[in-house]
Amino acid sequence: MDVTHIVKRINAVFHITNKEVFSRESGITYRADKKVKKLGYCVNLTLETIEEARSRGVDMMVTHHDAWDEIYGLKEACIEKLAEYGISHYYNHLPLDDCNFGTNEILLKKLNLETAKRTHEWEGFYFGRVAEFDKEVDFDELAGTMESLLEEPVKSLRFNEKKVKRVGLVCGNGAPTACLKEVVENKCDVYITGECNLYTIQYAQFQGINLIIGSHTFIEFFGVESLALKLNENIKELEVVRLNEEHYEANIK
Structure with missing residues (x-):
């Protein structure tokens, strides 16, 4: 299945009242030139979660957060790594x-x-x-x-x-x-x-x-999991897996 079709399926489960804000707060950040058979979900896009996606054989990541602008240089590094591994990425923030x-x-x-x-x-x-x-x-x-x-x-x-x-x-x-x-x-x-x-x-x-x-990451985990499971229900041929993240935040509170 191609990335465009998956994004259309994602958009279909939302009641979109403001298309401009919805498009600013969600969407594809990198599109790999290949079909998607396995999708991985987690809260954050980081170099570590991208490595986890690669190790799990994931073709596309769905996250709640894009790489944070406040972490200078991370977004560019993530795009470079996604391109290297041929993994597409979609995030959905405020609408979720x-x-x-x-x-x-x-x-x-x-x-x-x-x-x-x-x-x-x-x-x-x-x-x-x-x-x-x-x-x-x-x-x-x-x-x-x-x-x-x-x-x-x-x-x-x-x-x-x-x-x-x-x-x-x-x-x-x-x-x-x-x-x-x-x-x-x-x-x-x-x-x-x-x-x-x-x-x-x-x-x-x-x-x-x-x-x-709680931690910013794990208090929001259930929302992105819910979105991923909806995709799993609607697209039977798509394999959906959880991508593990570290509990760093809980250790520094």
């Missing part, structure tokens, strides 16, 4: 955060939370959620559940003694205090995200809201 089968929604389902509200809007896309439990749960129990799901340590900071009923979630980088402010305004008991900094922690303490911080 927004959609009903993406990063936020799938994590909420795994936590047995019901979405109450889509939040954190940017150019018509929503990269956050407010959700609720049927019954209140203990904060430490929720943190433990997150560790089990992500298969890595999480940072949990308690700034109130309440049970958890209402949860604010921003998968990925929800460290900016503007992100936390929206969660506070929605009267959440805890904020779950994939990154934090000093301002995040001090603002949470100031507002008396608990924090659970």
